[in-house]
Amino acid sequence: MTVSSAHPARTDPIDALLSAHGLRRTVAARLVLGWFLAHADTSYTHAQLLSALQGAEPDKGVTLDRVTLYRLIDRLTQVGLLLCRVDANRVRRYQAMPESVKAMPHFECQTCHRDSPLAGALQGNALDLEAAAEGALQALKALGYQDVSLDLAVRGVCADCASAAAGSA
Template sequence: MPSPSDPIDTLLSAHGLRRTNAARRVLGWLLAHPDTSYTHAQLQAALAGEGDTTDSAVLDRVTLYRLIDRLTQVGLLLCRVDASRVRRYQAMPVGVHAMPHFECQSCHRDSPLATALQASTDDLERAAETALEALKALGYQGMSLDFAVRGVCADCATGKSNHHGQGAAA
């Protein structure tokens, strides 16, 4: 069992979650890949490819759905629904209120925009905080803000097909 000072255990405990092997694996994987969003199936495949088969029974499809749901409810994961109504999950950095991203309507690749919008990051964060504070004053709780730009990525617009079929963010 990991030490009490394990950062994943600390996060799980701080959010009122049990520190199970499954929770550690899922949160650990998503924190290790912060710029990538995964569908349930992509996350299940990624975790199955990790190597340790002793936890494979713990991470069956239903268990993973429930765990993702709990992690999302407490704010450790961000859940986005793309234009095709597919849910994608990504680690939610502590203290972040808005995670700008671009979703390609052609290849469905989900790309973070934090670097591209570096000059506007402070403005986006202030706008997100203002919106969340206004909603909180109205009684809304447990909120996060999804800033999505949808269109056609440069690769699809120019006919490059080196990433088609990936589906997850790069």
């Protein structure tokens, strides 16, 4: 007598993403991609990510050194699962890149160097931004460019730093 399961085996969405992009489904790859997907509105430098991941999954026996992590985030960026931005100080920051997003607007504070997503702040103009990004990407593709993405960085002084500077003056 064969017992059939009423619930077929479900594919882990992280495994599915890794497989769909031609990447191995290692414990480390699942950990890193899972972290980015769980913190999709946050960008991390390599050092910040390494610090956040150390001890994140001790029960799975994964240890990440900085070189392994660098190679992993490089591969995830190459296949379009992560967005890599270089800020004004030439520091690389990585963030989950949703497939449906054409532009990821963000604000870089020149004082505290905090990187903040602007999608919520620009909600009223989101459709205009998406249309402009799509137009620019299509124009580049028509010229023969491949695997293009758009990064919209606004730089200045955040409200917190501006308030602190005004308070100390």
